[in-house]
Each structure stands twice: as structure tokens, then as C-alpha cells.
Amino acid sequence: MSNQSPASQYYISSAFQNPEFVQQLWCKEDKISSILCHAVKECSVNNSDSPLSICCDYLIDYICVYLINKPSDFIHIFQDFEEAEDKTTFMNLYFQNYLVHSTVTNALLSNHKIIEAIGDYHSWIEYPLKYRATKLIQNAPAGSLTTNDLFPTELDLLNEMRDYLLSCAYAENKLAETDIIYFKTNFARSYEMLTQAKQGKK
Template identity: 30%
Template sequence: MQTDYLDKLESYYRESEKMDLLWRNHDDFFQLLLFSLDMDFSLSKKTSQHEYAKYFISYTSVFLVKNVLDLELIEKKTGSKIGIFMNLFFNNNLVSNELIKKIIYKSDFIGGIDGYSEWIEYPLMLAARNTISFSEKKDIVLNDLIPSSFSISNYLKEYLLSWAYEEGKLSTDAEIYFKINFDKKYKIISSILENK
């Protein structure tokens, strides 16, 4: 059976039209996606089967996932492997900042995934970097940085707020929240900014 899956994966390797058609056939598509997610990508020795599986996951991430509903379907079909997929999804450099921000800040999707705290830091940093880079001075409200639909550690909250505050991008309300909840860090950064 494993040979069958490998043969099928190979037949879809670098075949975008075939991948698009397969996406419509959920039973076959998700069998191959699950098989691909079972690969150990941490091995230093790569084989053609790893390459086929990486392509399958990458193509899915970049070209087939268009919105949160697609991710919800993937979660439903992959079950406990959704965390593996999400980690690979967010680490794909071709997934747009806009889609990452929608997933992080504008949906309840992340909060429903068991173990999201194990892989959420990197995509949260990507979303925050984009938000901070393209916001005007004093323009970032709390929910632009700190997701309201799932919990993150105080360490991450402090880091994100510090970053935005240092760039002068926090709104007055967000700055007050930062000062009240992370006073020590707020004072350190304020002192540095005053001495510039």
C-alpha cells in the first residue's frame, strides 16, 4: 500500500493541473496529504519520496488553500495531523502575509487546534512584522497585535507590544495596556527612547 501512495505522489510531482483536479476529489487528495504528513522531514538524508511529499504539501499550502474555510476542511480531514500541516504551511515563504494575518487575527480557527502553542510563535511574528511595518504612527490597536480568539503567553504579548511601542506604532489605548501589564519593559523602552 505504501508503494501505491509513493507512486501516486510521484505522479502529482510538479503537475499543477493534476493537483488542482485532485483537490476536488477529497478522498484521494486527503489520503495522499495524510501520507505526506507522515514523512519525517527532519532527516538530513532526503529521498525522492520526501521531495514528492514536500511538493504535495507546499503546493497545497500555496495554491490550494485560499482561505480559512480550506484550512478548516484540512483540519477536519487530517485530524491530529493538522498541527504538522499548519507548521509547514506557515513556514512556507510563498504563503502571503495577508492570508497569514487573516488566519491569525480574523478567525477562530487557531484556537480550536490542540497544541497550537507549539508552533504559533513564528506565524504570529510574521503577522506582527507585517502589521508593524505597514502601520502609521500610533495606529496599532491591541487586537492588531494580540489575537483575541486564542491565548498566547505573556512573554509573546510583551515581545509584540515592546516591538510596536519601540517603533512608535502603538495607539494610546494599546500603550496604556502595555504600561499597565508590562510596566518594567515599558519603562526600559521609554527610557531608551527618551535618550535617543
């Protein structure tokens, strides 16, 4: 952790297996973003040889699971992040942590303004969109899901992502009638392939 300031090293090492200390850090609004940024740079994903990477991992995990309670918290913790790559790393670590609550994920995916404010969303939004869509499709009544349910229509998402999410919903007969028309119009090839597959099962 040689590239970090001594203060950041102290905070990160002191936070290890010390929930009360992490809670105190979270309240230091003028420091937490900088400290977390250093932790991301030195976590095991980026620097597996760092002797303090386990401390960085602990701090990141604790913040993800216990302290991020609403979408605007991401804006708060990214104040001192200067590199988009570090934000992407943190977002991927957050969404791939099985202990984070889906309530925050769903609220974030419904807030395109915060997604845009975080930035570089093409680098991190695929996993949470697919995960949420899977849960929605499993639990939704037939013919009830709209494009707005599956992805934020205000965002400039790749057509491949829109196609994938709509295809999944259509294949399970969960896509609403008006959105089937949208799917057929914009992704005709996928629509035709899935329609033929459905007819073949009858």
C-alpha cells in the same frame, strides 16, 4: 514510504511536478486529507531518507502556495489528520514558505475560531504573529496599532508573546494611546525599560 497505503504512494508520486494532477487531487474531498497527511509524515522535514520525500515536499508546497485560498481550507485538509504533531508540521511548513500569500495568513490570524479548531496553536502561531507584526509596524502610522491588530485577544497566548509584540510596536511609537496604558499595566518592566531607552535618545 513503507508505512503508507499503496494508493497514497501512487497519488503522491504521480503528483510530482504535475500541477494538473494535484488540482484533481484537491477536488477529491474524500481523499485529499488522508493523502496530505501521509505526505507530511514522509516529507523531508520528518523523513529525509525517504526516496519519495521530494514528491511529498512538492505536493505540500503546491497545496500551500496555490490551493489554500482561505482559512477554512485548513479545516478541510486536516479532516483525516489524527496526530497534532502532523498538523503542527504542516502549519510550520505553510508559514515558512515565502511564496504563500499574506492575505490568507492575515485572515487566519484574525479568525480565532478557526485557529482553535486547528488546535495546538501554541506550537505554530509564533512565527506568523511575529511576521505579521513586523509588517504592520513598518507600515502603520504613529500611534495607530491596537492589541487587536497585533494578536487575537480571544486566544490564550503566552504572556511572553504578548509582551514581545507590544514591545515592538511601542518601541517604534506605533502603539495607540489606550494600548500603551494596557502595555504599561500588564508588562510594566518592558514598558519602563523601553521608556527609559526612548528618553535616553532624546
